[in-house]
Amino acid sequence: MRVPRVLLAGAAGLTLMLTACTTDAPTDAVEGADLTPDQEWFDEAEFETQLAQREITPEGPEDQPWLQAIEPEWIDTSEFAHESPEDATLCFSNASVSNPWRVTGSITMEQQVEALRDQGRIGEFRVSDAADNDNQQISDIQAFVDSGECDVIIISPSTTATLTPAVETACESGVPVVVFDRGVNTDCMVTFIHPIGGYAFGADAAEFLVEELEPGSTVLALRILPGVDVLEHRWAAAQRIFADSELDVLGYEFTEGDGAKIKDLVSQHLQRGEVDGIWMDAGDGAVAALEAFEDAGQPYPVISGEDELSFMRKWREEDLTAIAPVYSNFQWRTPILAASMILAGEEVPSEWVLPQEPVRANELDEYLERNEAMPSLHYAKFGGEDLPGYPEAWTER
Amino acid sequence: MTPTPTQDTRGSGALAALAALGRGGTATVALLLALIFAGIATQNPSFFEGPPLMAFAQKAAPLVVLAIGQYLVIVSGEFDLSVGSLVGAQVVVAARLIDGREDMTLPVIGLMMLFGLAVGLVNGLVTTLLRVPSIITTLGTMLILFGAVRYWTGGAPTGALSESFRAFGRRGIEGVPVLGEIPWALLIALVLTVGAVLCMRSPFGRSLVATGDNDVAAAFSGVRVWRVRTMAFVGSSLMATVAAVLIGGYAGVTAQVGDGLEFTAITAVVLGGVVLGGGRGTVVAAVLGALTLEALFTLFTQFYLPSTFQPSVQGLIIIAAVAYAARRGDLRLPERLRRRPDHPTERSLGTSRR
Numbered sequence: 001m002r003v004p005r006v007l008l009a010g011a012a013g014l015t016l017m018l019t020a021c022t023t024d025a026p027t028d029a030v031e032g033a034d035l036t037p038d039q040e041w042f043d044e045a046e047f048e049t050q051l052a053q054r055e056i057t058p059e060g061p062e063d064q065p066w067l068q069a070i071e072p073e074w075i076d077t078s079e080f081a082h083e084s085p086e087d088a089t090l091c092f093s094n095a096s097v098s099n100p101w102r103v104t105g106s107i108t109m110e111q112q113v114e115a116l117r118d119q120g121r122i123g124e125f126r127v128s129d130a131a132d133n134d135n136q137q138i139s140d141i142q143a144f145v146d147s148g149e150c151d152v153i154i155i156s157p158s159t160t161a162t163l164t165p166a167v168e169t170a171c172e173s174g175v176p177v178v179v180f181d182r183g184v185n186t187d188c189m190v191t192f193i194h195p196i197g198g199y200a201f202g203a204d205a206a207e208f209l210v211e212e213l214e215p216g217s218t219v220l221a222l223r224i225l226p227g228v229d230v231l232e233h234r235w236a237a238a239q240r241i242f243a244d245s246e247l248d249v250l251g252y253e254f255t256e257g258d259g260a261k262i263k264d265l266v267s268q269h270l271q272r273g274e275v276d277g278i279w280m281d282a283g284d285g286a287v288a289a290l291e292a293f294e295d296a297g298q299p300y301p302v303i304s305g306e307d308e309l310s311f312m313r314k315w316r317e318e319d320l321t322a323i324a325p326v327y328s329n330f331q332w333r334t335p336i337l338a339a340s341m342i343l344a345g346e347e348v349p350s351e352w353v354l355p356q357e358p359v360r361a362n363e364l365d366e367y368l369e370r371n372e373a374m375p376s377l378h379y380a381k382f383g384g385e386d387l388p389g390y391p392e393a394w395t396e397r
Numbered sequence: 398m399t400p401t402p403t404q405d406t407r408g409s410g411a412l413a414a415l416a417a418l419g420r421g422g423t424a425t426v427a428l429l430l431a432l433i434f435a436g437i438a439t440q441n442p443s444f445f446e447g448p449p450l451m452a453f454a455q456k457a458a459p460l461v462v463l464a465i466g467q468y469l470v471i472v473s474g475e476f477d478l479s480v481g482s483l484v485g486a487q488v489v490v491a492a493r494l495i496d497g498r499e500d501m502t503l504p505v506i507g508l509m510m511l512f513g514l515a516v517g518l519v520n521g522l523v524t525t526l527l528r529v530p531s532i533i534t535t536l537g538t539m540l541i542l543f544g545a546v547r548y549w550t551g552g553a554p555t556g557a558l559s560e561s562f563r564a565f566g567r568r569g570i571e572g573v574p575v576l577g578e579i580p581w582a583l584l585i586a587l588v589l590t591v592g593a594v595l596c597m598r599s600p601f602g603r604s605l606v607a608t609g610d611n612d613v614a615a616a617f618s619g620v621r622v623w624r625v626r627t628m629a630f631v632g633s634s635l636m637a638t639v640a641a642v643l644i645g646g647y648a649g650v651t652a653q654v655g656d657g658l659e660f661t662a663i664t665a666v667v668l669g670g671v672v673l674g675g676g677r678g679t680v681v682a683a684v685l686g687a688l689t690l691e692a693l694f695t696l697f698t699q700f701y702l703p704s705t706f707q708p709s710v711q712g713l714i715i716i717a718a719v720a721y722a723a724r725r726g727d728l729r730l731p732e733r734l735r736r737r738p739d740h741p742t743e744r745s746l747g748t749s750r751r
Contacts, residue, residue: 100553100652107551226705253698254705258656259648261704264456268698271449272441288648295452295567310557375555377652397551 035243037236041229047237050199058355065355066333066383070196072349077190080176081345082151086120088343090336091150093140095158095182096132099257100284100308100377105332107394111387112336118388121340126150134158138166145173152339154178160185160229176342180335182230191338191348195328195356198233202281204358205234205304206241208323209277212302215246217276220269222289224257224282230327234281250275257284266292278303283324286311290318307359307367310376316364324359330383422670423682426689429668433692440699448577451569455647457691458582459484459566459640461684463662464669465593466636468683469629471666474609474675475524475531477630478659479538480637483516485655486542487641489549492556492650502561509638516542517634521627531630539659554650566646582643589639593680605629609675657708664711665690667718690714 053070060068082088090113097103113125128144130137137158144150153170155177157163164184170177171188180193209219221238224231235252242249250273253265262285269275270292278289283306293300300320305311307324315322331354341348359367359380367380373391384390437444444450463480470477487509494508495501520538524531569580596602604625607615612622644654669686671678694707 097551103551103553226703251701254703256653256656256704257651258653259651260456260459260644260654263648265698265704267452267456268695271443271452272699285648285651288651291567291648296448376557376650377553377555397553397555 035239035249037239038232041232042236042240046197047199047240050197050237051203053196053353054200054204054356058353065328065381066330067337068355069349070353070355072352074347075190075350077176077342077348078345080152080190080342082343085122085340085343086117087123088151089124089126089149090122090152090154090339091126091144091147092128092154092335093137093144093156094127094129095137095156096130098132101282101327101329101379103397104377104379104382104394105329107397108330108382108384108387109332109336111384111389111393112333114389115387116336116340122336122343123151130158132158134162137163141166141170145170145175150175152176152178152342154180154335154339155184155189156181156335157184158182176339178335178338178342180331187350190342191350191352193331193334193338193352193354195326195331195354197356198230198327199237200356201325201327202234202237203241204325205279205323206238208304208358209279209302210241210245210247212321213247213277216248218248218250218274219277219279220250220266220275221252221279222255222262222265222281222285223252224255224284226254231281238279238281247277255285257282259285259288261285263288263292263295267296270296270298274298275301277301280305282306282327283308283311287314290314290320307380308376309368309371309374309378309380312359312364312368312380313376316368322361324364324380326356326358326381328354328356328383329379329381330354333383423679423685426669426682426685430685430689430692433689433696436696437692437699440696447575451576451578451580451583453691453695454583454586455566455569455580457688458580458586459643459647460658460661460665460687460691461586462589462636462640462643463658464665464683464687465589465680466633466640467659467662467666468593468669468671468678468680469605469632469636470531471663471671471673472609472675472678472680473605473626473629474612475626475629476535476663476673477520477633478532478535478663479516479520479542480633480640480662481655481658481660482539482542482546483513483634483637483655484641484644484658486546487512487638488558488645488650488654489546489554491562491641491645492554492558493550494556495559495562496556497559499559499561502559506562506642509641510635513634513638514631517631518627520634521630522623524630525623525626550652554652556650558645558649562642563646563649566643566648582647585639585643589636590680590684593684597680601625601628606676609677611676660708660711661690662687664714667722668714670718670722672722673719 056070058068058070059072094106097106113122116122128140130140141153141155144153153175155167155170157167157179160183164186167177167179167184168186168188177189178191178193179189183192183194213219219242221235223235226232250269255262255265266275266289278301280286286303286305287310290300290303300318302321304323304325307326312324314320334352334354338348338352370385371378371380373395375395378394382394384394466480467477491505491509494505516538520535523529523534565581565585569578571578573579604615604620607618608620608622608625616622665687666683667673667686668689669678669682671683693710697704697706
């Protein structure tokens, strides 16, 4: 009597699974998402600092935000001054170019290198790409140190904790080190360049939704992945803002930035009830989320995306109520400029906090016009318009 | 709901039908699908009200199409790991070539079909004539396509699909009573399913299963094993191309399109009770497996389970389904040993021994 036994076992297993699911259904998911930020990813002081930094007028030329700095503490770099900067070698260890934001940024960086090289302010530029692999990046940095040919080492770390020792090794070699984008747990580098940060990004987006939506409106959060600090900070800040609001946060979904997944998840939420607002931790796939509303025949939500062009074009086309928070892509220019300043022995800020301002409705047309020739998945605030290769370098990627 | 036992149920009477449910074939996966649908219904009663059901069908159609392709390869005793990359490559290339121009739609779809055909031929011929195990061949193709697309696009796809291209995956026949809109994707998946069922009943289909069951015996009985298997790979790549049209239409171009689809497709086929290593399982079961997997993911969303959990579930399903199938296999072990006096353990790699 084998078959019935197997059948019984299978049925029992299934019943167990299904009932387990039923009883385990998170009751608070129905009432709304948990709005207490995870302590691992939330630093109250840093959150307050970033929110305050948004209001501070940065020092530096207004038309060159990549040279601006918020409350800089200038430090002397004369010990690193190079006799002939036109022969100096810049070595850049890149975490990866695995997403459109990094692709856009790295093109801008290459163009900045060209510009400074033409001016004789830097010499050779070497790049290694670690393809998001920590171990690869550690050995890339080690190879730069061992070669002894680098006059400046620029690092865009793939992860914070793991790369810290490698950055320290680079510092100990006596070569000036410039770190940008994601941080590391050391201050041995000459300068650490980054925009205000993830908390400010998430707060810009959340505050906009709170402002634009009636109390009691429903909001769905779309997140790319858990465990990435810059993204976790965005969500933690949003949790704080939403917790103090009257909005009803339905929950959050992880999408991996995959359009098909986003569209499916949003469609399913729409089947179960109204969604008035969409909060995103990055703009990838924002258009797919909006299409889910179109295909369900529902009015567009109030949405926070990013300064990625396909989203911004959709915004204008459909006259959406939207905001594009910005994680300043022009920051890719700054490390090269900082390196040339260090080679010249000029002062640089020890922590170089770049401005980070969202694109709002009143600036939408201006940014779309400036980027008219640019493809989708390009970032409006890439800041490369005055570089020699503009626009071909970005349009023909 | 009453499960609908299909091909596997040959006995008469309720008892035989009931017994078939436990046998891990079409009937089992149909029962599983019914149970999951029941679970969804408890969470979201409006799911069966036409439009949501059609939305589900539209979302599930690409995986159904991929599962049909993967079934052809698996039942012939091989694997095709390249389909996810192929879908990604096709969508990205199509977006770049079409670049929003309507008049490019048909030529580009034609080109995609040719490209799919070429990839399938390479997979098939390398596996059969050069005797590279298919798991390696298609792993290679997967990496080649993945790398080539990353290199060509520099990590960020450009261009846009035209509206008429996207219609296949996004639009449908509008104004249908009760259902609202019948998606083209559903119709395409239905046509392909019917086509695949007919194909599996044709002499080619029977040769394919015979090859997967025992390629030596098949060769002795006059089957040109290399040709049959190559055709299976071509079928899989063409199905992946159709899936690419549907997926690109559904959600447009993102850098991540196609990621991990090969494993989802294999999971779907295995969930349908199709035996890895070939020779057993029906295409209907593979299709039901795809629907079940999509329904399961839908159920997870209903319970607010994070989608990051999905790969773990796929892993569990693969192991459980194969273990279950192997258990069934135990019962027939003496017969199988008789049929295969050399190394029966080598079977799962499915090399073309002739």
